[in-house]
Amino acid sequence: MTERIKIALTKGRVEQQVLPLLERAGIDCSLVRNKQRRLIFNSKTQPYQFILAKGPDVTTFLERGAADIGIVGSDILVEHQSTQYELLDLGVGRCQFVLASTRTFDPFAPKRKIIGTKYPLITQRYFDQRGQDVEIIKIEGSVELAPLTGLADAIVDITETGTTLRENDLQIYDYLQPVSTRLVVNRMALKQHQTAIYQLVDQLAAVVNEPTSKERA
Ligand SMILES: Nc1ncnc2c1ncn2[C@@H]1O[C@H](COP(=O)(O)OP(=O)(O)OP(=O)(O)O)[C@@H](O)[C@H]1O
Numbered sequence: 001m002t003e004r005i006k007i008a009l010t011k012g013r014v015e016q017q018v019l020p021l022l023e024r025a026g027i028d029c030s031l032v033r034n035k036q037r038r039l040i041f042n043s044k045t046q047p048y049q050f051i052l053a054k055g056p057d058v059t060t061f062l063e064r065g066a067a068d069i070g071i072v073g074s075d076i077l078v079e080h081q082s083t084q085y086e087l088l089d090l091g092v093g094r095c096q097f098v099l100a101s102t103r104t105f106d107p108f109a110p111k112r113k114i115i116g117t118k119y120p121l122i123t124q125r126y127f128d129q130r131g132q133d134v135e136i137i138k139i140e141g142s143v144e145l146a147p148l149t150g151l152a153d154a155i156v157d158i159t160e161t162g163t164t165l166r167e168n169d170l171q172i173y174d175y176l177q178p179v180s181t182r183l184v185v186n187r188m189a190l191k192q193h194q195t196a197i198y199q200l201v202d203q204l205a206a207v208v209n210e211p212t213s214k215e216r217a
């Protein structure tokens with residue numbers, strides 16, 4: 001078999017949304033589907049290796065050449081200032097960055113605000129653009145807790161359905177930027193495996209641009 005293309009796929013939410021796309025594009029994902037606790041798979045039928053990693057680590061694998069292709073949210077790419085080559089917006093994992101807080105938050109209050117977030121760089125840029133000096137506290141998850149506990153005045157986080165904000169009595173004060181899952185490639189790998197990578201990307205692009213059965217009806 002020819003040299004394998006190494007695909008680093010963000011495990012969890014992205015994996016769940018991307019596997020059906022990969023399958024519709026003719027890529028055999030049966031090993032990943034039945035993965036249990038395994039994290040790396042060589043397809044038995046196609047020249048692909050799948051690496052399952054956390055989003056920020058997907059960018060590290062790509063940067064260091066340990067993976068050829070990465071499938072990861074644009075939130076991670078922006079936050080980690082990825083310089084990898086983006087070839088395709090997969091159109092899934094759609095959500096958006098918002099500034100949110102409790103009902104009593106005053107975004108115009110003339111005090112130095114404390115902002116909780118998993119995304120300090122994106123948050124810093126947002127407030128820099130507004131000429132506002134803020135203190136940023138990095139939080140690893142359940143970011144919504146920050147304004148509810150008094151840890152921060154507000155949060156910058158991603159939201160999809162709005163359910164988490166609603167159920168925690170938080171509201172949106174501003175919209176920052178949209179997010180979706182992207183396919184990125186290591187530049188050296190693209191040179192080395194140009195034909196195979198473009199073929200895979202074309203197969204996926206055809207599926208991404210396909211009308212859904214709902215749109216067809
Ligand atoms: N609510 C959401 N709706 C849609 N996409 C989301 C949502 N939350 C996160 N994402 C996207 O999915 C990616 C991975 O999110 P996921 O929740 O699986 O991992 P995580 O944030 O590392 O959480 P965990 O630590 O629970 O695994 C994010 O980088 C983002 O691109």
Ligand SMILES: O=P(O)(O)OC[C@H]1O[C@H](OP(=O)(O)OP(=O)(O)O)[C@H](O)[C@@H]1O
Binds near residue numbers: 140161163
């Ligand atoms: O608008 P919604 O559809 O409710 O989604 C928003 C939630 O999804 C993400 O959290 P995630 O599930 O990744 O968990 P985390 O808090 O551990 O990051 C995000 O940080 C919000 O908490």
